[in-house]
Amino acid sequence: MANIHIRKYQDDDADSVKEVFICGMSEHVPSSFTHMLKQPLTQMVLMCTFCALMTSSKSFLLPILAVTFLLAGARQTVVYLFNRYIDTSFKKDLNSISQTYLQSKDSCFWVAEGDGRVVGTVACLPANPETAPGCLQLKRMSVRRSHRRMGIAKALCRTVADFTRDRGYAAVVLHTSVVQTDAQKLYEHMGYKKIREFVAPELSAKIMNFTLFEYRLDLQRDGEKD
Numbered sequence: 460m461a462n463i464h465i466r467k468y469q470d471d472d473a474d475s476v477k478e479v480f481i482c483g484m485s486e487h488v489p490s491s492f493t494h495m496l497k498q499p500l501t502q503m504v505l506m507c508t509f510c511a512l513m514t515s516s517k518s519f520l521l522p523i524l525a526v527t528f529l530l531a532g533a534r535q536t537v538v539y540l541f542n543r544y545i546d547t548s549f550k551k552d553l554n555s556i557s558q559t560y561l562q563s564k565d566s567c568f569w570v571a572e573g574d575g576r577v578v579g580t581v582a583c584l585p586a587n588p589e590t591a592p593g594c595l596q597l598k599r600m601s602v603r604r605s606h607r608r609m610g611i612a613k614a615l616c617r618t619v620a621d622f623t624r625d626r627g628y629a630a631v632v633l634h635t636s637v638v639q640t641d642a643q644k645l646y647e648h649m650g651y652k653k654i655r656e657f658v659a660p661e662l663s664a665k666i667m668n669f670t671l672f673e674y675r676l677d678l679q680r681d682g683e684k685d
């Protein structure tokens with residue numbers, strides 16, 4: 460963590476923040492594709508296509524070509540879904556970080572700066588009051604690959620926890636997914652408890668059995684510290 464400084468987002472950081480976010484999300488494409496291949500439905504479709512074409516054409520070439528085509532299509536679909544998620548995130552908050560996070564006292568966006576550039580990001584804002592009343596939600600956690608395993612994400616987690624406690628909220632909640640295994644380890648390391656597992660309602664998520672996890676960190680008030 461030497462030479463890493465965590466500070467509030469400034470408008471000049473906009474492009475770097477988007478770059479860190481895009482890299483962090485795009486790296487999950489291969490693991491999501493592998494996750495899709497492990498699903499029984501995917502394996503059944505591939506197997507049935509192979510066997511049906513093998514029986515009808517009495518040749519190996521057509522079924523192999525068909526399965527290759529299906530695999531390429533599946534991979535492109537995963538890329539498309541990630542790009543769509545990135546696009547949605549830009550429209551939701553990353554194109555307007557100051558307006559979304561810096562105009563209310565209960566939300567904030569931070570960057571970790573190292574070697575003169577943004578190497579990590581995190582944000583928080585009030586969580587959905589129906590599902591997580593009295594909580595802030597941690598979002599947009601990402602660290603550049605070149606700066607991983609240096610404790611930057613841990614420091615960003617602590618920044619969010621301190622902010623949440625200072626604002627009088629009881630807990631931090633967040634969502635992550637089945638393929639974000641480093642993030643799961645990070646949050647568990649930081650004391651977060653997994654409180655819910657669910658598959659997103661979109662058809663693509665159901666087909667891929669793309670499970671989301673909700674984590675929660677209950678905070679001690681100052682007087683409760685031991």
Ligand SMILES: CC(C)(COP(=O)(O)OP(=O)(O)OC[C@H]1O[C@@H](n2cnc3c(N)ncnc32)[C@H](O)[C@@H]1OP(=O)(O)O)[C@@H](O)C(=O)NCCC(=O)NCCS
Binds near residue numbers: 642
């Ligand atoms: C998850 C992520 C933010 C972790 O960033 P990081 O700065 O490397 O994390 P830290 O160095 O602070 O590590 C904190 C702890 O997390 C766990 N951890 C993080 N990466 C890990 C890995 N590759 N393998 C095993 N444990 C890991 C460890 O417990 C680690 O503590 P330790 O180093 O003392 O063992 C980073 O991998 C990332 O940006 N991933 C892509 C974007 C993403 O998925 N974001 C999460 C959105 S919910």
